[in-house]
Amino acid sequence: MNKIKKAFDTIHAKEELKEKTRQYIYDNVYNKKHSFNKNKSNKLVLALATVLIMFITISTYITPVMAISIDSQSSIQFEVNKFNRVISVSAYDDNTNKIIQSLNLKHSNYEDALDLIINELESKNIIDEDTYVNISISTKDNNMGNKVLNEVENKYKEHYKNLNCNNTDASYQNEAKKHNMSVGKYQEYKNSQQNNPNLTIEEFKKSCIDQCEHKNQQKGKNK
The missing domain is CATH 3.30.420 (Nucleotidyltransferase; domain 5)
Structure with a gap:
């Protein structure tokens, strides 16, 4: 949000309009980008956890105990x-x-x-x-x-x-x-x-x- 604010400080327009525009960009671009990265990270963690569980299950299955x-x-x-x-x-x-x-x-x-x-x-x-x-x-x-x-x-x-x-x-x-x-x-x-x-x-x-x-x-x- 700070980067967006600095960019808008160089633009000459009414503060109310600039503020609304800043908020729109933050809500619809910046936040969505971070949300996408977060979702992507969550999916990666879930995939790794699934692989780990499968590995442990297979390893346990093929290990003789008797x-x-x-x-x-x-x-x-x-x-x-x-x-x-x-x-x-x-x-x-x-x-x-x-x-x-x-x-x-x-x-x-x-x-x-x-x-x-x-x-x-x-x-x-x-x-x-x-x-x-x-x-x-x-x-x-x-x-x-x-x-x-x-x-x-x-x-x-x-x-x-x-x-x-x-x-x-x-x-x-x-x-x-x-x-x-x-x-x-x-x-x-x-x-x-x-x-x-x-x-x-x-x-x-x-x-x-x-x-x-x-x-x-x-x-x-x-x-």
Whole structure:
């Protein structure tokens, strides 16, 4: 407004007319320009906030907070995000690799994914009600781990007589990935090492987890 006033001071006309003209220019040009810049700035802030929210949401969605592995004659593992959705699935032999490719498990609820895997393993005669089945829950969130563990035990223990469900040390996840093993089988390897310190991980990987568990039980009885 001061710039407009200075410009009008050099014009010779009645003060009333000059004042009205000054006010008109200020209201219709100067104010509108600043209003436009303000609106433009607000839109930019809103756009940046939207992008940030999208980034945080996507980042949260693709971050695993829990791994669930099903180990018996074969092994399958899937990772779950904080929304209880499956974000990755891993198989460790040709048979289970075909199974996970046929099931399309990604983005499904982890309970549905577990049901589909168990049912498919049974339909392919990989497991039955007498088979030793190890289901491992691995997460840093103890409350989540205990909740899922209880759900799994209550759901499957009556049908599978030799079902073993456990919370697995979350620190094993990276080591298991490094050795291309499920976290449940890797924990069994660590348990087996207590009875057989000379056992190599390559030897263990060639064994089914039910065979390993049987050996561990036998050695435990012989101590």
